[in-house]
Amino acid sequence: MQKQTTPDHGPQTHGTPRRATFQWIALILATLATWLVGQTGATGTAIVGLLAVISIWKGSVIILDFMALRHGPLLWRALILGWMALVWAVIGIAYWKALA
Amino acid sequence: MSGVFTKAMARNIFYGGSVFFFLLFLALTFDTERELPNRDNRAELTESAKAGKHIWETRNCIGCHTLLGEGAYFAPELGNVYERRGPEFIKAWIQAQPTGAPGRRQMPQFHLTDEELDELVAFFKYTNGINTANWPPNIEG
Amino acid sequence: MQYKSQAVAMPYFIAAIGLFVGQIIFGLIMGLQYIIGDFLFPAIPFNIARMVHTNLLIVWLLFGFMGAAYYMVPEEAETELASPKLALGLFWIFLVAGALTIVGYLLVPYETLAEMTGNNILATMGREFLEQPLITKVGIVVVVLGFLFNISLTVLKGRKTAVSMVLLLGLWGLAIFFLFSFYNPDNLVRDKFYWWWVVHLWVEGVWELIMAALLAFVLIKVTGVDREVIEKWLYVIITLALVTGIIGTGHHYFWIGAPEYWQWWGSIFSALEPLPFFAMTVFAFNMVNRRRREHPNKAAVLWALGTGVMAFLGAGVWGFLHTLAPVNYFTHGSQITAAHGHMAFYGAYVMVVLTIISYAMPILRGRAANPERAQVLEMWAFWLMTVGMVFITLFLTAAGILQVWLQRVSDTPMSYMATQDQLMLFYWMREWAGVMFFVGLLCYLVSFFVKGGTATPARA
Amino acid sequence: MNTTHSPAAPQPAHAPRLAGDLAIWIFILAELLAFGVFFAAYAFTRASNVALFDAEQLALSRNAGALNTVLLLTAGYFVVRAVQAAEHAADRIAGHWLAAAIACGTGFLAVKMFEYAHAFQADISLSSSPFHMFYLSLTFFHFMHVILGLVILIALWKNVRAGRYRLGDMNGLETGAAYWHMVDLVWLVLFPLVYVIH
Numbered sequence: 001m002q003k004q005t006t007p008d009h010g011p012q013t014h015g016t017p018r019r020a021t022f023q024w025i026a027l028i029l030a031t032l033a034t035w036l037v038g039q040t041g042a043t044g045t046a047i048v049g050l051l052a053v054i055s056i057w058k059g060s061v062i063i064l065d066f067m068a069l070r071h072g073p074l075l076w077r078a079l080i081l082g083w084m085a086l087v088w089a090v091i092g093i094a095y096w097k098a099l100a
Numbered sequence: 101m102s103g104v105f106t107k108a109m110a111r112n113i114f115y116g117g118s119v120f121f122f123l124l125f126l127a128l129t130f131d132t133e134r135e136l137p138n139r140d141n142r143a144e145l146t147e148s149a150k151a152g153k154h155i156w157e158t159r160n161c162i163g164c165h166t167l168l169g170e171g172a173y174f175a176p177e178l179g180n181v182y183e184r185r186g187p188e189f190i191k192a193w194i195q196a197q198p199t200g201a202p203g204r205r206q207m208p209q210f211h212l213t214d215e216e217l218d219e220l221v222a223f224f225k226y227t228n229g230i231n232t233a234n235w236p237p238n239i240e241g
Numbered sequence: 242m243q244y245k246s247q248a249v250a251m252p253y254f255i256a257a258i259g260l261f262v263g264q265i266i267f268g269l270i271m272g273l274q275y276i277i278g279d280f281l282f283p284a285i286p287f288n289i290a291r292m293v294h295t296n297l298l299i300v301w302l303l304f305g306f307m308g309a310a311y312y313m314v315p316e317e318a319e320t321e322l323a324s325p326k327l328a329l330g331l332f333w334i335f336l337v338a339g340a341l342t343i344v345g346y347l348l349v350p351y352e353t354l355a356e357m358t359g360n361n362i363l364a365t366m367g368r369e370f371l372e373q374p375l376i377t378k379v380g381i382v383v384v385v386l387g388f389l390f391n392i393s394l395t396v397l398k399g400r401k402t403a404v405s406m407v408l409l410l411g412l413w414g415l416a417i418f419f420l421f422s423f424y425n426p427d428n429l430v431r432d433k434f435y436w437w438w439v440v441h442l443w444v445e446g447v448w449e450l451i452m453a454a455l456l457a458f459v460l461i462k463v464t465g466v467d468r469e470v471i472e473k474w475l476y477v478i479i480t481l482a483l484v485t486g487i488i489g490t491g492h493h494y495f496w497i498g499a500p501e502y503w504q505w506w507g508s509i510f511s512a513l514e515p516l517p518f519f520a521m522t523v524f525a526f527n528m529v530n531r532r533r534r535e536h537p538n539k540a541a542v543l544w545a546l547g548t549g550v551m552a553f554l555g556a557g558v559w560g561f562l563h564t565l566a567p568v569n570y571f572t573h574g575s576q577i578t579a580a581h582g583h584m585a586f587y588g589a590y591v592m593v594v595l596t597i598i599s600y601a602m603p604i605l606r607g608r609a610a611n612p613e614r615a616q617v618l619e620m621w622a623f624w625l626m627t628v629g630m631v632f633i634t635l636f637l638t639a640a641g642i643l644q645v646w647l648q649r650v651s652d653t654p655m656s657y658m659a660t661q662d663q664l665m666l667f668y669w670m671r672e673w674a675g676v677m678f679f680v681g682l683l684c685y686l687v688s689f690f691v692k693g694g695t696a697t698p699a700r701a
Numbered sequence: 702m703n704t705t706h707s708p709a710a711p712q713p714a715h716a717p718r719l720a721g722d723l724a725i726w727i728f729i730l731a732e733l734l735a736f737g738v739f740f741a742a743y744a745f746t747r748a749s750n751v752a753l754f755d756a757e758q759l760a761l762s763r764n765a766g767a768l769n770t771v772l773l774l775t776a777g778y779f780v781v782r783a784v785q786a787a788e789h790a791a792d793r794i795a796g797h798w799l800a801a802a803i804a805c806g807t808g809f810l811a812v813k814m815f816e817y818a819h820a821f822q823a824d825i826s827l828s829s830s831p832f833h834m835f836y837l838s839l840t841f842f843h844f845m846h847v848i849l850g851l852v853i854l855i856a857l858w859k860n861v862r863a864g865r866y867r868l869g870d871m872n873g874l875e876t877g878a879a880y881w882h883m884v885d886l887v888w889l890v891l892f893p894l895v896y897v898i899h
Contacts, residue, residue, distance in 0.1 A: 013720060014784050024778035028771055035767035038897040051893045058774075058889045066781050066882045068720035068875075073103070076719055076726060080886075083733045087740050087890055094744030095898070098751045103719035103726075104872045107403065107469060110476035110724040117728060118483040120849050124842070125487045128506065132434065135500040135828050140430035150427040157367025157425075158352040158360065163288025168497045169574030170433065171369050174275065174287050176657035177574065198282065205278030205658075208286050210352075227429055233504070235496035237571060240654045477727055484731055502827045502834045509738045516731065 013071050023061050030054050048095055052088045059084045141229035144222075151216075152223025159210050166241075168232060175205065177241025182221070182228035184239050190224065191217045242604050244315040246322035251605045252332050253308025254598045260301035260339070261591075262686070265679055267294040272672040276665060285347065292346055292372045298586065299370065300339045303381075305594030306415075306451055307335075307388055310408060312601045313458050314392050318399025323391050331387045338380040342373055364425055368436055371422045378422060385416045403472035404461070407479060408454035414447030430498035441490045444590070445514065445556075449482040452552070452593045453521065459545050459600045460525065465533035474524050481517035489514050492564045496573055504566035511564040515557030518589075522549035538603060538610035540619040544596035547627060551588025559584050559634065571649045576664070577641030584634040587626075595685075602689070612693030619688040625681025632674035640667035721879035722872055729883045732846075736887050739842070740894060743835045750831055755899040757832040760823075765816050766896040769809050770888065773847075776805035777885040780854070780878050787866045787874055795866075799858040802881070806851045813844055836895055843887060850884045853877040 034054055037047060060081065064070040069077040136142075161167075164175040181190060194217060198206040212220065242248065271290045274280045281290075315322050322328060345354050351367070358374035360366045365375055373381070389412060396405050421438040457475040461468050491507025525546055536542060559581040563572040572578065599619065603611045610616065648660040655663075719726060747754040783798035825833045857877045860866065866874045 013718060014781060014788060017782060017785055020778060020781045020785070024774065027774045027778075031767060031770045031774065034770075034893055034897060035763060038763040038767070043899055048898050051898055055889050055893050059886055062777065062882050062886045062889065066777050066885070067879055071717060072719045073717040079730060080733070083730075083737060084886075084890075087737050090737075090741045091744045091890075091894060091898075094741070094748045097745070098748035103723050104721075105473060105723035106872065107473040107476065109722040109872065109876055110473045110480070111403065113724050113728050114476045114480040114483075116849065116853075117480050118487075120845065121484050121487040124845055125490065127841070127845075128488075128491075128503075129434075131827055132494075132499055132503075133431075135826070136428075136430060136498070138828070139500065140428055140498045142428060145428060153427060153429065154364060157364060158355045160288045160292065160351045160367050160372060162367060162369045163291050163372070164286075166574040168429075168433065170493075170497070171574070172288065172291050173574065173576055173579055174271075174291070201279075203277055203279060205274070205661075206282040206286070208283060230430060230498040232496045232498055233501050235570060235573065237649045238654045240648050240656050240660075473724065477724055480724075480728060481731055484728075484735075500828050502838060505739075505742055505834065505838065509735060509742060512738060513731065513734060516734075 013068050015065055015068075020065070023065055027058055027061060030058050045096075045099070048092075052092065056084055056088055139231040141226055141231070144226040144229050146222060146226070148219045148222040149226040150223075152219035152221070152226075155212065155216055155220050156223055164207070167227065168230070169235065175207070177236060178224065179227050179230070179232070180236060180239065180241055182224040184241070187221045187225070190221055194220070242607075244321050246325040246328075247312050247315050247601075248605060249322065249325050249328040249332070250308040250312035250601060252329070253304050253311060254602060254605075256332070256336055257301045257304035257308060257594060258598070258686070260297050260304065262682060263343075264294055264297035264301060265675075265682055267291075267297065269672070269675050269679060272668070272675050275668045276672065289346055289351070293343055295370055296346070296372060297343065300335075302590050302594060303385075304335070305598070306412065309451075309455050309594065309597040309601075310388070310392050310412060312597065312605070313408065313455070314395050314405055315399075317402045317405040317458070318396050320395060320399035323394035323398070327387060327391050331384050331391075334380070335384045338377055338384075342377045345374065346372075363423065365423055368425065368432070370440055371436070381419065382416070385412075385419070389413060389416060402468070403475060404454050404458050407450050407457075407475060411447045411450030411452075411454060414450065415443060418442045418447060433497045434494065434499060437490055437493045441493055442487070444585075445486040445489060446483065448590065449486065449517065450479050452548075452589055453479050453482070455593050455597050456521065456525065456545060456548060459541060459596055460528045462600060463536040463538065463542050463545065464528045464531065465536075466528050466531055471528060474520075478517050478520045478524060481520055485510050485513040485516060492566075492569065495566050495569055508565045512561060514564070515553065515561050518549075518553040518557035522553045525549035536610070538600060538616070540611070540616045540623070541596060541600035543620055543623055544592060544599045547623060548588065548592040548596055551584065551592055551627060551630070553588070554631075555581065555584030555586070555588035555634070559638075571645050572641065575641045575644050575649075576637050577645065580634045580637035580641055583637065584630060587630045592627075611688070612691065614693040615688050615691035618684055618691055622681045622685035622688060625684060626678050627681075629674050629676075629678030629681055633671050633678065636667045636671040636674060640664040640671070643667070720871075721876040725876045725879055729879065732883060733887070736839075736842075736890075739835075739839055740890060743839065743894065746831055746835065753830060754832045757830060757836075758896070758899055761836070761896050762816060762819070763896050765812050766892050769812050770892050772805045772809045772812070773885045773888050776802040776809070777882055779805065780881050783857075783861065784871070784874060784878050787861060787871065788868050790867060792861055792864050792866075796858055796862045799854055799861060803851060803854050803858065806847055806854065809847055810844070810851075813840065813847075816840075839891055839895060843884070843891060846884045846887070850881045853880055 034051060037051060063080050063084065064077070067080070069080060156162075156167075161178070162171040164172050166173065166177045166179070168179040169177065185193070194207075194210065194212060197209050200206070267290050270281060270285065271287060271294060274282075274287050274290065311322060311328055345358075349357070351372075354374060355361075355366050358376050360375055363375055365378060366372055371378075389409075392412065393409060396409055418439050421435050424435055426432050426435070453475055457471050460466065461471050487510075488506055489511035491503040492511040494503035494507055526549065529542060529546060563569050563577050563581065603609065611619070643664060644660050647655045647663060648657060779798045779802035783795045783802065786792075786795035786798060820833075820837070825837070827834050827837050854877065857874055860873060
């Protein structure tokens with residue numbers, strides 16, 4: 001087997017420390033928002049929608065930047081983002097069914 | 101597509117993943133063993149029922165019947181036969197075999213003693229009391 | 242043949258095929274007993290015929306696996322087998338022990354056989370597929386340990402390839418999980434729980450490693466695709482197999498008294514069990530499409546591709562059909578189970594053993610491939626057996642759907658026996674499909690004796 | 702299917718590149734599928750037991766859940782910093798980042814253990830109710846993933862300190878990092894779904 005090496009790539013694949021730090025802070029703030037919603041005990045379609053959006057946004061940061069799929073092949077970016085969207089779509093349908 | 105795919109990594113993932121899921125399986129098994137006393141009707145697992153299980157095994161009953169749905173599919177389910185037929189019918193039925201009706205499925209004659217018949221019935225009484233999550237869907241098995 | 246000691250595989254393959262024929266004959270007998278209930282009664286009651294049918298299957302597949310290992314390992318390790326004599330000795334022990342056991346089933350009442358063979362010391366008999374007398378079980382352990390010793394030593398002294406490591410792991414797993422056949426608690430729930438550690442962890446666990454290794458070996462040989470590529474996909478596929486298959490054991494724990502969370506765990510993971518089989522099919526076709534040589538043994542290539550497709554259909558699709566707990570609640574222990582069992586065993590394990598036999602037998606007989614006419618006949622055998630099995634499966638599935646409908650779903654359920662009377666048409670059709678399968682098997686046997694002028698000379 | 706590159710044919714600078722071994726991505730996809738089906742099963746079971754699920758969910762500690770989210774996200778961030786440092790050949794610093802990530806992951810396990818201890822005292826088990834079945838199954842399945850992730854991070858930490866990874870030869874590090882981020886990603890669905898949404 002020939003030695004397999006990653007093709008040369010610029011450091012942009014994993015972004016800059018500065019960008020990562022801002023994203024991390026934003027993620028923590030988003031988590032606090034979810035926690036606050038939980039503390040107030042608020043519920044309803046709008047609240048669940050908000051929580052879903054927060055979760056999807058956080059997930060997309062992980063997927064695109066932490067997992068570096070922003071610079072990855074379209075197939076894999078679509079698969080993982082698609083998973084996130086599908087999971088929340090199904091959860092949404094089930095929640096709507098529970099309300100009915 | 102751009103990326104790396106190495107045999108060494110595929111191998112590591114195989115070993116890691118297999119060990120991981122086997123450990124998870126063991127953890128669930130551990131919990132199952134903890135939970136079984138609430139479900140497996142061990143109160144009715146008497147000496148007589150144990151002897152009945154031995155008779156069940158040494159006559160290879162599983163070669164035709166199912167027991168809790170497992171076995172051969174040639175003859176009726178017996179996990180709930182105690183409830184379906186009752187003890188006296190079961191004993192009389194076993195003693196009357198084979199029916200000899202032409203063209204019909206035949207069950208061998210096992211020459212069981214009265215005591216052995218009682219033990220077999222005790223075994224069926226025990227299996228009938230196992231909590232099978234409401235299976236079978238109806239009494240016909 | 243690159244190594245002299247590979248020749249010990251030959252008797253194993255011959256024995257495997259011989260026992261396979263026996264298995265099918267008993268299958269046909271049972272198929273007829275389903276319709277004409279008293280056929281051959283009391284000489285061969287159904288339970289005895291079934292025991293012979295299933296035990297022969299297990300034993301001939303073991304012969305096939307062992308033969309495959311004896312053939313593959315020297316070539317993979319690039320060294321002679323540690324001890325060809327041991328391999329040959331174990332062959333005769335296993336064959337005689339297996340034959341005696343079958344003769345015992347047929348001639349001695351089962352309870353007498355149990356008494357004669359020490360079942361009162363350690364009761365292990367009378368459980369589905371594990372009906373073997375205690376001494377036979379011990380014999381299997383001894384033979385398999387001797388075999389593993391031989392094979393492992395060979396691998397250790399030679400080149401260690403992914404194919405041989407995976408094969409070895411699968412075979413060791415086979416031996417280790419078989420030990421649970423000696424554990425037979427009085428408590429029926431625990432009995433069944435650990436019984437599946439043999440049965441499920443064999444066929445949906447470690448046997449898949451063996452199967453994948455055999456397939457990978459043949460694909461490397463017949464396609465000429467870089468070993469590196471095939472081996473890394475081999476790892477990916479068996480990872481998927483174990484990731485889904487181990488927890489997938491839970492699909493057997495729905496209705497036997499185990500806690501009810503198994504309905505979730507079992508359903509979820511076994512719903513993913515088709516993945517490895519799908520990957521295997523894609524993999525096999527992909528490798529053949531990317532082949533770098535035209536191997537003269539067309540029949541072996543056909544078997545290899547067929548294994549992928551039929552394993553996916555039988556184990557993957559037919560397994561998925563009834564694996565979800567809400568469905569299984571109605572189909573558990575019906576003819577649908579039988580349908581799945583038949584196609585899965587044929588597609589995954591029968592076919593992979595026939596693949597390696599198809600590839601290796603000509604070489605063991607001193608040629609790279611059989612003459613054209615023999616191959617054509619073998620391909621006829623492939624299609625007759627495979628199509629026959631597809632029909633067996635379809636008719637059993639139809640019988641199963643009707644059975645479930647009449648006996649389980651209906652508001653006024655029919656009794657088991659009354660339901661059976663309604664299924665006779667399907668049982669007849671199944672029997673005829675079985676005859677078709679048997680004709681295919683006969684073609685297969687004949688194909689070994691067809692001579693022709695154009696045999697391809699062996700390369701090595 | 703083969704993705705081997707000939708070194709003689711360099712990629713253009715911005716060609717898409719999958720960070721981590723293809724084998725781990727296939728594994729990640731399989732894991733995500735399993736979790737995804739599990740989430741769906743939870744959501745639909747809840748739909749037919751709403752009152753029970755809502756009542757028993759209320760007994761969970763959202764504080765512990767949120768704290769664990771913060772710990773996992775922070776660990777994920779540290780892993781990113783470690784990869785970035787390794788890209789610049791700053792092995793010692795990369796090692797520190799990884800050590801910090803391991804500490805956060807361990808913190809997650811500790812918080813979870815407190816939660817479990819509390820649950821077991823309240824006689825909560827896999828068989829005590831459908832909600833508890835899902836709560837324990839999902840979190841325990843994830844818990845084991847965190848443990849595996851930590852084992853991987855520890856292996857990476859040792860390799861980083863040994864100077865194993867360089868720009869252009871980052872496969873091992875990126876592969877392990879991708880797995881850790883998957884564990885993180887799953888929790889981002891699990892936390893709102895099981896602890897908050899009612």
